Amino acid sequence: MTMTATRRKARGRGKPYGAKAAPYGFLLPAAVLFALFFALPIGYALWLSLHKAEVRGLGLGKGARAEVWAGLQNYTAALTDPELGHAALRVFGYGAIVVPVMLGLALLFALLLDTERVRARSFSRLAIFLPYAIPGVIAALLWGFLYLPDVSPFHHLLGKLGLPQPDLLDGGPLFASLANIAVWGGTGFNMIVIYTSLRSIPVEVYEAARLDGATPVQIALRIKIPMVAPSLVLTFFFSVIATLQVFGEPTTLRPLTNSIPTTWSPLMKVYNDAFLGGNVYAASATAVVLAAASFVLSFALLKVSNSLTKHRGNR
Amino acid sequence: MSTLLKAAPAPGTTPGTSQGPPGPRRTALLPTAALLLGALYCLLPVAWVLVASTKSGTELFSTFTFLPGTGFADNLADLGAYRDGIYWRWMANSALYAGLGALLSTIVSALSGYALALYRFRGREAVFNVILAGVLMPPVILAIPQYLLMAKAGMTDSYLSVLLPLILSPYGVYLGRIYAGAAIPTELVEAGRVDGAGEWRIFLRIAVPMMSPGLVTIFLFQFVAIWNNFLLPFIMLGDDEKFPMTVGLFTLLSQGSNTPALYTLVITGALLAIVPLIALFLVVQRFWSLDLLSGAVKS
Numbered sequence: 210m211t212m213t214a215t216r217r218k219a220r221g222r223g224k225p226y227g228a229k230a231a232p233y234g235f236l237l238p239a240a241v242l243f244a245l246f247f248a249l250p251i252g253y254a255l256w257l258s259l260h261k262a263e264v265r266g267l268g269l270g271k272g273a274r275a276e277v278w279a280g281l282q283n284y285t286a287a288l289t290d291p292e293l294g295h296a297a298l299r300v301f302g303y304g305a306i307v308v309p310v311m312l313g314l315a316l317l318f319a320l321l322l323d324t325e326r327v328r329a330r331s332f333s334r335l336a337i338f339l340p341y342a343i344p345g346v347i348a349a350l351l352w353g354f355l356y357l358p359d360v361s362p363f364h365h366l367l368g369k370l371g372l373p374q375p376d377l378l379d380g381g382p383l384f385a386s387l388a389n390i391a392v393w394g395g396t397g398f399n400m401i402v403i404y405t406s407l408r409s410i411p412v413e414v415y416e417a418a419r420l421d422g423a424t425p426v427q428i429a430l431r432i433k434i435p436m437v438a439p440s441l442v443l444t445f446f447f448s449v450i451a452t453l454q455v456f457g458e459p460t461t462l463r464p465l466t467n468s469i470p471t472t473w474s475p476l477m478k479v480y481n482d483a484f485l486g487g488n489v490y491a492a493s494a495t496a497v498v499l500a501a502a503s504f505v506l507s508f509a510l511l512k513v514s515n516s517l518t519k520h521r522g523n524r
Numbered sequence: 525m526s527t528l529l530k531a532a533p534a535p536g537t538t539p540g541t542s543q544g545p546p547g548p549r550r551t552a553l554l555p556t557a558a559l560l561l562g563a564l565y566c567l568l569p570v571a572w573v574l575v576a577s578t579k580s581g582t583e584l585f586s587t588f589t590f591l592p593g594t595g596f597a598d599n600l601a602d603l604g605a606y607r608d609g610i611y612w613r614w615m616a617n618s619a620l621y622a623g624l625g626a627l628l629s630t631i632v633s634a635l636s637g638y639a640l641a642l643y644r645f646r647g648r649e650a651v652f653n654v655i656l657a658g659v660l661m662p663p664v665i666l667a668i669p670q671y672l673l674m675a676k677a678g679m680t681d682s683y684l685s686v687l688l689p690l691i692l693s694p695y696g697v698y699l700g701r702i703y704a705g706a707a708i709p710t711e712l713v714e715a716g717r718v719d720g721a722g723e724w725r726i727f728l729r730i731a732v733p734m735m736s737p738g739l740v741t742i743f744l745f746q747f748v749a750i751w752n753n754f755l756l757p758f759i760m761l762g763d764d765e766k767f768p769m770t771v772g773l774f775t776l777l778s779q780g781s782n783t784p785a786l787y788t789l790v791i792t793g794a795l796l797a798i799v800p801l802i803a804l805f806l807v808v809q810r811f812w813s814l815d816l817l818s819g820a821v822k823s
Binding site: 229231232233234236238239240242243245247248249250251253254257314317318321322324325326327328329330332333334335336338339340341342343344347348350351352353354355359360361363391393396397398401402404405406408440450454455456457459461463464466471479480483484489492494496497499500523 | 550551552555556558559560562563564565568569570572573575588589590632633635636638639640641643645648649651654655658659661664665667668670672673688689691692697698710723724727747751752753754755759761769770773774777780781787790794797798801802804805806809814815816817818822
């Protein structure tokens with residue numbers, strides 16, 4: 210300790226030449242990339258969202274199309290667009306399945322992995338984590354085939370048993386089918402995050418409870434779950450944001466069914482407006498609204514997680 | 525690493541357990557079964573694609589799902605022959621985007637993480653928070669203006685248009701800061717300075733070796749993220765010679781809705797696409813802990 214203290218003092222007085230500028234140098238690549246690929250595009254999106262294209266005369270020749278100030282016009286249009294409302298509702302319904310089921314399973318598996326006398330622990334851990342390594346688009350493609358009536362084993366089995374065969378790519382089941390892809394892909398990663406934080410709890414904490422005759426289930430509910438609450442908040446936070454941004458999976462399933470409109474999720478609507486509808490101004494406004502929504506959600510969640518962790522001192 | 529330490533204390537704790545007689549340890553049946561069920565669920569689509577890739581076009585729609593077919597070699601040959609072997613091109617592109625992108629990303633994350641963890645300077649927290657806020661940005665709000673700006677620079681439909689925007693990873697910088705802070709003692713850096721080493725030399729000779737398990741993690745994380753990315757190349761690229769595998773297979777599937785014969789190609793392609801990443805994880809599993817991915821460090 211004293212060593213550190215004296216060193217710190219020495220450092221404060223006479224910093225070696227160059228040490229002051231060094232952190233800025235190390236951060237330079239990140240700063241340049243941030244400016245070019247984060248700050249500039251965000252600024253441009255904001256600018257676009259406040260403008261619109263105006264056609265002059267016949268709309269031919271140079272200067273026939275001009276970008277003019279549109280005020281909040283694009284925003285009012287975006288917020289009152291029933292398609293965006295529908296997309297938001299669909300994603301809300303989808304998220305209401307994905308987030309609780311995925312995190313519930315992740316927590317359950319993490320707790321089970323942390324149970325004593327479990328066999329095939331590392332096999333199960335790796336197998337459940339495996340979908341993380343599989344691209345979302347390919348996951349959607351694999352499940353898409355498993356849902357497709359002509360190929361699906363579920364259909365085959367239900368048919369054999371003489372039970373009704375629901376169309377997994379239409380109506381209500383479609384939500385469950387899409388949610389299943391996300392749950393399948395995300396459970397493993399979240400399980401690892403929760404499991405890691407379970408492992409960091411000192412074993413002595415359980416000893417007292419065990420001596421008092423607490424069952425493993427009681428220990429899980431009363432000690433383990435409260436102690437991993439911060440990592441649960443973190444995984445919840447990332448899952449909600451990922452849900453808001455769902456794009457690849459429903460897009461991939463579209464070729465297999467007629468029930469997924471091009472504007473199924475808000476992001477699909479943004480893509481559709483910008484690249485198929487050719488209205489980058491409206492698309493930018495919608496994208497900004499989405500970004501604002503995820504910021505508001507994030508800060509609300511961060512507040513909650515801060516108040517949760519504060520009671521416990523530092524982690 | 526912590527896994528190894530924690531796996532051991534079992535002998536010390538067993539005498540204290542009140543349930544069950546001492547002696548040979550019984551298997552916890554219910555938890556084991558539940559975990560195996562979870563494993564089965566996660567392996568199901570992978571098992572399916574393994575089986576389905578062996579089926580010929582007609583077998584795919586006529587035989588039971590998990591009954592192997594006879595057409596694997598044909599499927600493989602068809603896939604290789606499709607449009608003069610464009611599938612292999614997609615694979616090579618994916619490897620290029622993910623490999624080079626992850627490498628550059630790891631370097632940038634290591635530099636920034638080291639600076640943020642080991643130096644005290646004005647604006648440090650502000651820089652960190654601004655970069656972290658990038659995590660929250662929906663990729664599409666970035667992707668549209670990125671595309672339009674790339675178009676202004678005449679760079680759309682190029683390798684760089686997919687590579688460059690993915691180099692800076694907010695999560696990578698976050699992990700870099702955590703690993704640098706945990707692995708490098710300030711005293712060692714100070715000692716290096718006292719010995720007259722320059723800042724850059726200290727970073728290369730002291731910091732990088734100590735951070736290396738963390739850097740492997742950042743590399744893997746970014747490799748997977750870029751390999752799995754769909755939106756950015758989908759928006760940026762028009763020329764299918766530059767497609768990564770995800771976009772390539774998607775276009776193949778879209779065409780398949782008109783010509784189901786392409787379905788067998790899509791399935792075989794999907795199988796070959798997931799093999800490299802699964803192999804990668806099985807290999808690194810031996811010397812690297814999954815727990816590092818969530819920012820776990822020895823404390």
